[in-house]
Amino acid sequence: MSNERKAGRRRAVSELKRELIVDAARKVFEAEGLDGASLRSIAAAAGYTPAALYFHFDSKEAIYAELLLTSLASLGQTVSRAILRTKQPADRLRAAAMAFFRFYAENPRDLDLGFYLFRGGMKPHGLGKKRDDVLNAALIAALSPIAEAAQVLGATREQARLLMADVFAHAAGLLLLAHTGRIRLFGASAQNLMERFVEHAIATLTAKKPA
Amino acid sequence: MSNERKAGRRRAVSELKRELIVDAARKVFEAEGLDGASLRSIAAAAGYTPAALYFHFDSKEAIYAELLLTSLASLGQTVSRAILRTKQPADRLRAAAMAFFRFYAENPRDLDLGFYLFRGGMKPHGLGKKRDDVLNAALIAALSPIAEAAQVLGATREQARLLMADVFAHAAGLLLLAHTGRIRLFGASAQNLMERFVEHAIATLTAKKPA
DNA sequence: TCGTTAATTCTAACATCGTTAGAATTCTAA
DNA sequence: TTAGAATTCTAACGATGTTAGAATTAACGA
Numbered sequence: 502m503s504n505e506r507k508a509g510r511r512r513a514v515s516e517l518k519r520e521l522i523v524d525a526a527r528k529v530f531e532a533e534g535l536d537g538a539s540l541r542s543i544a545a546a547a548g549y550t551p552a553a554l555y556f557h558f559d560s561k562e563a564i565y566a567e568l569l570l571t572s573l574a575s576l577g578q579t580v581s582r583a584i585l586r587t588k589q590p591a592d593r594l595r596a597a598a599m600a601f602f603r604f605y606a607e608n609p610r611d612l613d614l615g616f617y618l619f620r621g622g623m624k625p626h627g628l629g630k631k632r633d634d635v636l637n638a639a640l641i642a643a644l645s646p647i648a649e650a651a652q653v654l655g656a657t658r659e660q661a662r663l664l665m666a667d668v669f670a671h672a673a674g675l676l677l678l679a680h681t682g683r684i685r686l687f688g689a690s691a692q693n694l695m696e697r698f699v700e701h702a703i704a705t706l707t708a709k710k711p712a
Numbered sequence: 713m714s715n716e717r718k719a720g721r722r723r724a725v726s727e728l729k730r731e732l733i734v735d736a737a738r739k740v741f742e743a744e745g746l747d748g749a750s751l752r753s754i755a756a757a758a759g760y761t762p763a764a765l766y767f768h769f770d771s772k773e774a775i776y777a778e779l780l781l782t783s784l785a786s787l788g789q790t791v792s793r794a795i796l797r798t799k800q801p802a803d804r805l806r807a808a809a810m811a812f813f814r815f816y817a818e819n820p821r822d823l824d825l826g827f828y829l830f831r832g833g834m835k836p837h838g839l840g841k842k843r844d845d846v847l848n849a850a851l852i853a854a855l856s857p858i859a860e861a862a863q864v865l866g867a868t869r870e871q872a873r874l875l876m877a878d879v880f881a882h883a884a885g886l887l888l889l890a891h892t893g894r895i896r897l898f899g900a901s902a903q904n905l906m907e908r909f910v911e912h913a914i915a916t917l918t919a920k921k922p923a
Numbered sequence: 924t925c926g927t928t929a930a931t932t933c934t935a936a937c938a939t940c941g942t943t944a945g946a947a948t949t950c951t952a953a
Numbered sequence: 954t955t956a957g958a959a960t961t962c963t964a965a966c967g968a969t970g971t972t973a974g975a976a977t978t979a980a981c982g983a
Contacts, residue, residue: 515930518931534832535832539968539969539970540969540970540971541968541969541970549932549933550932550933550934551970551971552932552933552934552935552971552972552973553931553932553933555970555971555972556930556931556932557931560970560971561969561970561971609832610832612832613831613832616827616831616832616888617831619888619891619892619894620824620827620828620891620892621745621746621820621821621823621824621827621891621892637894637897640894640897641897659899662898662899662900663898663899663900663905663908665898666886666889666895666897666898666900666905667882667905667909669885669889670881670882670884670885670886670888670889670905671878671881671882671885672885673881673884673885673888673889674880674881674882674883674884674885674888675877675881677827677830677881677884677885678877678880678881678884680830680831680832681830681831681832683830683848683851684877686848686851686852686877687873687874687876687877688870688873688874689873689874689877694874694877694878694881697874698878701916705912726959729960750939750940750941751940751941751942752939752940752941760961760962761961761962761963762940762941762942763942763943763944763961763962763963763964764960764961764962766941766942766943767959767960767961768960771941771942772940772941772942
């Protein structure tokens, strides 16, 4: 019993140290970007020696994954907040999708992080299946208001999930173009194109139901 | 005169050596992926010492850029070939867009390369504005059959350019999801979603003109 | 309180990376 | 053949992620 108590305390302290390290990582990351967030600078910011981090994490990318998790949580909050006072399902869909888009438009470093950890070579199990599942769940959670609004608008569960994928994909692609200044090649702003896409999705959705 | 001759010859030889290096880079890249394509392994494959490459290129990423250029050329050929025997504009649009998508679905390493060089931090002028413009031109060239078909279907030049951006963005986003196995989260295949998107684009395009 | 054991952190090093300086070599041209 | 330019090499620098093993700190039973 006392043993269990102590063990729980130990685990909690260990978790605190993990968070301390991730906080340091975020500080470096926000100040210097992904390139500047080396293991060594993260360790320095956390008051650790580089090697010490390996007691708490398996690799640098494991720290990044934890950081991405907090980023996705922040994204989820942003999306939730965006639809708080919105009742009409079409408005909710639009607000959620555009909040998702804007989050990454306004936080390009978070976009970098996402692209980095979603890159090829970083196989699904590159972080361990468990952490990867948590990551996926956080992503889905942030996107789910879109699916919910779509279902209220008459979409089936399957259609709603496909819409989530479409919104994510379109946003990610446009952000990729915008992020390197290449959106200008097409004579438009990413924001405008995203709005067009969302309106189009809403239109075809509302056209189906009341027909 | 003789001087010019010789100077031209010298430039040609220099260009051949550049190509030799890029060929070596492609060999390593295809065999080992982006991570394995280090400056040193490229140099070894080309029969050079690492430092020697700096006489022909400014940086490792300059070699990558040259490699991406050949990749985009190959992409352009693939798209062109896909619409060769197709006459109906709707079919041409579909064939071109899906060929674009499939090229990267079937050549994930080329996708990696594109994502890498289009990443944040890699500013538009990270390679020098000149090389970046050439890259952009190659990308637009590969995508332009889509715009051409759209215009035949009644789209304005501006609308056609926006459609290019939309197709690129949607494909890139879906490929990103598919590339890390995350497309399954949404209960669909990237190929299906891309086909849906393209059909939808064709439908709204053909619905406008003959209306 | 002491001593033992486990948990945590450090020192030191390894291999690899991209890149640079400068010497050595090879080619070109008079 | 020789002066000069073009090309490649040797050697090193600083930085990276990671590991092995010693040193330290904390926890706990006697």
